[in-house]
Amino acid sequence: MPTVLHVDSSPPLAKPPSPAISPANSPSNGRPPTHGNIITRDLTTTTISSVSAAWIAAVHTPADALTPAQKDLLSLSDTLIAKLFTADEFVFGVPMHNFGVPSVLKLWIDQIARANKTFSYATGSPVGLLTGKKATLLIATGGNYDAGTAKASYNFVEPYLRTVLGFVGVTDVTAIVAGGTAALNYGADRPTFLKPHVEAVRATFQAG
Numbered sequence: 506m507p508t509v510l511h512v513d514s515s516p517p518l519a520k521p522p523s524p525a526i527s528p529a530n531s532p533s534n535g536r537p538p539t540h541g542n543i544i545t546r547d548l549t550t551t552t553i554s555s556v557s558a559a560w561i562a563a564v565h566t567p568a569d570a571l572t573p574a575q576k577d578l579l580s581l582s583d584t585l586i587a588k589l590f591t592a593d594e595f596v597f598g599v600p601m602h603n604f605g606v607p608s609v610l611k612l613w614i615d616q617i618a619r620a621n622k623t624f625s626y627a628t629g630s631p632v633g634l635l636t637g638k639k640a641t642l643l644i645a646t647g648g649n650y651d652a653g654t655a656k657a658s659y660n661f662v663e664p665y666l667r668t669v670l671g672f673v674g675v676t677d678v679t680a681i682v683a684g685g686t687a688a689l690n691y692g693a694d695r696p697t698f699l700k701p702h703v704e705a706v707r708a709t710f711q712a713g
């Protein structure tokens with residue numbers, strides 16, 4: 506049974522627009538219980554500091570020269586990276602925020618993209634070290650950014666996540682996008698709107 510790491514970045518709302526899409530909001534649809542051993546990292550309840558000068562210095566200090574304070578500074582990053590290596594698969598629940606990923610997800614990315622931990626330039630070109638793993642992106646956007654439409658280039662969520670994941674070695678990435686969730690705020694029937702997305706999520710996990 507695979508170990509699946511869920512990284513959730515959707516703030517829990519009283520009436521979330523896309524409960525069936527983000528596994529944080531609807532485990533039964535996003536992750537069938539038989540799918541694997543689930544580890545959850547809820548970024549809306551994880552405190553992650555932004556990258557500081559001291560953190561950068563610690564990252565560039567050889568492991569055997571780290572001070573206790575520097576080890577402390579890197580401990581969350583070390584923990585988050587260890588979880589990535591433990592998992593066989595990743596599931597990211599990602600709402601679009603201002604055309605990109607939520608800031609908490611960016612903070613998480615800054616902690617897990619680390620030289621000689623998740624990528625290496627040892628050969629001169631970048632090599633991702635998280636190999637043999639796959640990721641599913643469950644993306645929800647208020648508007649529509651379908652390929653070929655005028656607003657497609659506004660979408661920095663899926664292209665960015667594919668780039669970052671590929672950089673650290675995860676190239677087997679499936680994206681399931683629930684576009685146009687704003688319609689739910691303007692009277693669209695919820696079950697009807699969500700049905701194709703819920704089915705796409707189910708089909709992906711059953712196929713996997």
Ligand SMILES: Cc1cc2nc3c(=O)[nH]c(=O)nc-3n(C[C@H](O)[C@H](O)[C@H](O)COP(=O)(O)O)c2cc1C
Pocket residue numbers: 515516521522523524526527599600601602603604605645646647648649686687
């Ligand atoms: C702070 C914030 C910024 C948002 N920015 C955008 C945006 O730039 N484009 C868009 O289409 N939707 C935007 N939305 C709408 C969300 O992407 C949409 O409601 C989505 O369904 C949220 O997913 P969730 O239900 O999984 O949290 C924004 C929502 C919030 C709360």
